[in-house]
Amino acid sequence: MEISIQDKYGPNGICFGCGPKNESGLKIKTYYMDDYYQLKFETNESHRAFQGAINGGIIGTLFDCHGNWAAAYELFTKYELKEFPSTVTAYFNVTLKKPTPSDKLLYIEASITEATMRKAKVNMIMYILKGEEKIITAECDALYVLIEENHPAYHRWE
Numbered sequence: 001m002e003i004s005i006q007d008k009y010g011p012n013g014i015c016f017g018c019g020p021k022n023e024s025g026l027k028i029k030t031y032y033m034d035d036y037y038q039l040k041f042e043t044n045e046s047h048r049a050f051q052g053a054i055n056g057g058i059i060g061t062l063f064d065c066h067g068n069w070a071a072a073y074e075l076f077t078k079y080e081l082k083e084f085p086s087t088v089t090a091y092f093n094v095t096l097k098k099p100t101p102s103d104k105l106l107y108i109e110a111s112i113t114e115a116t117m118r119k120a121k122v123n124m125i126m127y128i129l130k131g132e133e134k135i136i137t138a139e140c141d142a143l144y145v146l147i148e149e150n151h152p153a154y155h156r157w158e
Helices: 005-009 056-078
Strands: 037-042 048-050 087-096 105-115 119-130 133-146
Touching: 005 056, 037 056, 056 087, 056 105, 056 119, 056 133
Parallel strands: none
Antiparallel strands: 037 105, 087 133, 105 119, 119 133
């Protein structure tokens, strides 16, 4: 499998959600799939809110980090930027549609709905597979904005 966007552009990141160097983090991996961005995530007992379902904060973290990397990669490739951009979350809105199982492989698909030189809007769905059927458990819409050198999160993975 090809290298994730995080491993390629932020291998020294320490973020709880997506930092490859955070030993106790979630270590999510975002992959570009031609017309959307995919994340597969294996849950475990430490992610539970209650028996059989994962915590809403974990769901929010998965959406936030995955959407941020999708937005940054979209701006990087669409505008042929010389360096990988630093983006931060302006907002994200999560809708929990039903309990998300704690014993299933989770999928998140992110689609860029708008991208300008300074920002990207992202829509995401989280689902599990039941045979071939996608069972959507949560949705998210978010806005990520490009930041400059004077921002404390600028190139935070270095």
